[in-house]
Amino acid sequence: MKSNTKSSIKSAVIKISIAFLIIVALLTYFSGTIDNYLLPHVSKTFGGEGTLSYSLHTTATIDPLLSSDGSSLKFNFICDRAPDSFIQMGSLVNFKASVEAKENQYVYRSGTAVVVGKREVEEGIECTAEIKNMDLQDGENMPDYGETVVIDTVFESQVYGHILMKSAIQSGSKGDYVYLVSKDKDEKRYVHQTPVTIIAESDFYVAVDMDGDLPIVLTSSKEIHDGQRVIVDD
Amino acid sequence: MKMKTKQAWTGFLFALPALIGILIFYLIPYFISLYYGFTLQDQFVGFANFAALIKSNTFWLSMKNTAIFSLIAIPLAVVIPLLIALFLSTFDKHTSFFSSLFLSPLIVPIASVVYVWQIFFTDYGVVNNLLQKLGIEPVTFFKGPWSMALIIIIFVWKNCAYNIILFSAGLRKMPRDVSDFARLDGANRAQVITKIVLPLLRPTTFFVILLTVISSFKIYREVYLLYGMYPDEHVYMIQHFMNNNFNNLNYPRLSTASILLSVFIIAAMLVFFMIERRSNK
């Protein structure tokens, strides 16, 4: 009886070993096929030079207290998400003043104001902009005190070396990183983690500080990790 | 007579494969390394290479660390299994299951558990978490003198297993009635162990010490997997010294160290066997 259980353990171990080795052998042998089937497809991008822009839609009221002398009008507006560095003294702000109905047509009195001051408040950055007489494009009249202007403008950043879509940036325990796509000698593509530092960001794009000019993974069909083989959709 | 010579031939033939292997990979190249040990750029230099080796600080550092490690870890890895085996022998049954559990540290590959050790013993790891909760200052196991402690813990953990099996087998072989008689004579348990069991266990103990010494030479594996090629100076072992010299293929230095260490180990082994022989008398 005892030797019986003993030999049954032995034969079970042999069977398990053989099954295990066969499975591992098959998986190794077909690893190329499995890999191609399961490999993530990625789309790539090149992080080129460029500026980041931040568009702002808000309203403001011409403030009589700010506009002490008669030659210019000033208004305050809150910039709620744009980074501080985007709004410089002298940045231009497009605005439209109230509409006038003329022969069933709406005419905007629009123009460009210049940022002359900014300070941080709870909601974001409060900017002061100044409209000078000559800045007005169409309408003849300057907006009045207390009149509401619609601000519809885009702030541009300085020129950065690498601008990327936000989806290319991954965050990990060791900070932010991107995946670069490199080729090995067999023309197989692999991804490699490269750490990046985010300098500035807008709604959809970020400016990063990074080394290398290899293509960067923008999106991936599956989760990828460092050293992973991928298929690049061109 | 003819029978005798025939047996001699078969005996020699049976031993031949092992002898050839040993000859090719160990003995012949050992004599080649003797040549390198006494020459420098094909010039006979006597003991100059040995003098240079003895002056090397890293060599002595590695010797010192290996000695500290051996002197602490080997006794621990012999005494703890002995105590556990004595403890196991007090059970009447069911210990077979436990002794196979104790074997698992031996079976699990080092590389598999190395990451667990890292998580347990890193600066902000599980062990320091526990220490901090107990109000004890956290310990850096991967730097400074405590790294040696970590290596010793891992060594004892790994090598207890097989030694328990060996001691248990030795205890099982012991005639039970010997200690029973002694107990009838009024000896208490401690006396039975120190006066009767331990002396009878002496051959097993020597075998265990021998095996533990052999496995203590392999501690480099754990050190390499935990600390890499260039570890903290407290766990810089002789194997590190050799490997770093392999990297720049310093044959005279390697050969010299190999010869010196082999002489040292043969001397130590002779002392060990002399003690064994004397204690058997």
Add this chain to the structure above:
Amino acid sequence: MKKRIVIIIKYAVLAIIAILFLLPIIYMLANSVMTSSEIIKAYTNSPEHYANFHVIPDQFSLEQYYQAFLRRPQFLKMFWNSLLITIPIVVIQGLVSVFAAFAFTKLHFPFRDALFFIFIILLIMPSWVTMVPNYMMIQRLGLLDTIWALILPSAFTAFGVCLLRQFMRYIPDETIEAARLDGASTLRILFKIVLPQVKGGFAALMILTFIDNWNMVEQVIIYITDEEKYPLSVALSSYAANDPGVIFACGAIFMIPPLLLYLFHSKEFKNAKY
């Protein structure tokens, strides 16, 4: 009553010892069924966040095993490297040692004891001594950077001969003499009479040699430069740094071959008469 309490305490102590021995292994196995993100989250630690003892998975998942088996061809390749190195060593060592140990124990030939003394000396020689001669011969044979550099020196160690001799010593000479008088050949005596009696020793040799070489590190990093040829015993630790999310499953898979071999031989191994 008092006796029963003593027994309970004894079993409790036994359980504590068993847990201490098993803890790292339980920990590894428990962590191998966690998701990769759970592991990475649990072990990214800093002075503010110490790693917690984490054995119960938040979420049971075979993701790591899936990743290891299907998504890491490199891991599987290195697993085979390990097998391709270890199995030849065990086979050669087993065959050579059985014959040599028998010759050194039970056959008489000139210089037998002197020759065996060489084996005893070699037995205790650490790798830091033997690797220098090994390297010189491997280099002269042109075997550097091939798996033979790892297999051949490790296959011809003195360990097998010395271990098996330790077991064969207990076989009485009379048994062998009797068989010889019956006309049995020496080979027949070895395989029909001696080997069945040293089953335990042979099992111990198989298991110990396999485990020892399954863990091979120092030879690999010196003799092999091509990392494609690395066995897992070395490669797994570099995995840990780059790819911590799957390391526990990889470790668990790496454990399977020695475990199977041990299970196969466990009875003989434990009951061997040392």
